[in-house]
Amino acid sequence: xxxxxxxxxxxxxxxxxxxxxxxxxxxxxxxxxxxxxxxxxxxxxxxxxxxxxxxxxxxxxxxxxxxxxxxxxxxxxxxxxxxxxxxxxxxxxxxxxxxxxxxxxxxxxxxxxxx
Amino acid sequence: xxxxxxxxxxxxxxxxxxxxxxxxxxxxxxxxxxxxxxxxxxxxxxxxxxxxxxxxxxxxxxxxxxxxxxxxxxxxxxxxxxxxxxxxxxxxxxxxxxxxxxxxxxxxxxxx
Numbered sequence: 001x002x003x004x005x006x007x008x009x010x011x012x013x014x015x016x017x018x019x020x021x022x023x024x025x026x027x028x029x030x031x032x033x034x035x036x037x038x039x040x041x042x043x044x045x046x047x048x049x050x051x052x053x054x055x056x057x058x059x060x061x062x063x064x065x066x067x068x069x070x071x072x073x074x075x076x077x078x079x080x081x082x083x084x085x086x087x088x089x090x091x092x093x094x095x096x097x098x099x100x101x102x103x104x105x106x107x108x109x110x111x112x113x114x115x
Numbered sequence: 116x117x118x119x120x121x122x123x124x125x126x127x128x129x130x131x132x133x134x135x136x137x138x139x140x141x142x143x144x145x146x147x148x149x150x151x152x153x154x155x156x157x158x159x160x161x162x163x164x165x166x167x168x169x170x171x172x173x174x175x176x177x178x179x180x181x182x183x184x185x186x187x188x189x190x191x192x193x194x195x196x197x198x199x200x201x202x203x204x205x206x207x208x209x210x211x212x213x214x215x216x217x218x219x220x221x222x223x224x225x226x227x
Contacts, residue, residue, distance in 0.1 A: 043217040056214055090157050106157030
């Protein structure tokens with residue numbers, strides 16, 4: 001148990017569907033992150049939130065829409081995705097947004113398949 | 116780029132042997148972290164070494180840091196089949212983007 005819970009663990013969706021990924025942490029952390037891990041590619045940082053405010057958007061297409069209603073919850077809303085968006089989506093949290101100074105705690109990810 | 120680059124890309128050893136993985140980076144750092152990822156799971160933080168430290172131990176793990184060469188190494192002693200995973204280094208930069216970024220990692224296979 002990592003303290004960071006992601007749901008669902010697996011998701012299959014069509015290109016016209018709308019779905020959401022959920023992440024929840026009970027570690028009292030103030031920063032939360034979305035990363036994307038595609039096959040044979042390095043982990044890609046997508047979004048960073050600190051105290052519910054987005055502090056980084058790494059040029060992510062608008063078909064990915066993050067939402068952070070509070071410091072414990074993070075969502076990634078998906079719509080009109082492409083097959084190349086199929087990947088493992090990882091959520092992480094840390095004590096503060098300067099994660100270079102504190103460890104990241106990762107969830108076990110959502111395996112997304114876009115058909 | 117502030118991410119680390121791990122070397123080798125893949126490593127296969129027998130149970131009981133030691134495994135050494137290397138990391139190189141380009142920026143000035145505040146610290147450097149190592150993570151492990153089992154297949155299909157999230158990354159797990161292993162150890163953090165600060166820029167003013169040269170060596171750190173945690174159980175069977177030994178991490179070294181050479182800031183003059185901008186490099187680090189992770190040694191796993193007496194490896195076990197359960198150590199089979201991918202290992203990533205993550206330099207924590209002093210300036211610029213604060214969130215950690217990761218390279219492609221080293222895939223370690225420990226044969227029983």
